[in-house]
Amino acid sequence: MVNEPSRIQIYADADACPVKDEIFRVAKRYGIKTFVVSNSSLRIPRDPLFEMVVVRGGQLDVADDWIAERIGTLDIAVTQDIPLAARCLASGARVLDPRGKVFSEDSIGDALATRELMAQLRDMGTISGGPAPFEPRDRSRFLQSLDTLIQGILKTLRN
Secondary structure, rough: OOHHHHHHHHEEEEEOOOOHHHHHHHHHHHOEEEEEEOOOOOOOOOOOHHHHHHHHOOOOOOOHHHHHHHOOOOOEOOOOHHHHHHHHHHHHOOOOOOOOOEEEEHHHHHHHHHHHHHHHHHHOOOOEEEEEEOOOHHHHHHHHHHHHHHEEEEEEEHH
């Protein structure tokens, strides 16, 4: 029998990801292969469960493309990139952002529309700035959401 967690993979959109250490800790606990995907090399723990994937190319979305082309129905993407989240959901994967927000087929349309609206408002100078600072409660919410997603996949595999 195949070890169930070994069938699950985590894909971390790692450029500017504030929860990499949390991903490593949870992945290690469950024995889940994790791909840390970035445009440049990052320090990751020395462990066969963790693989640093450096994608190079002239395009901004080359790391997103790498993730979207490989992610599957038993996998989890960690990203704050809304278009990448939509692509991963279209592949049947689970997706959450570093603040612990879980994206779904029902919520991704609103997230894409809000992203577009905010970009237009910024371009017009109506609003400025970015998201609120990352806080300890965001880290805690992320850990809880990641654990819940993994438990849900494991339950599906057992049924």
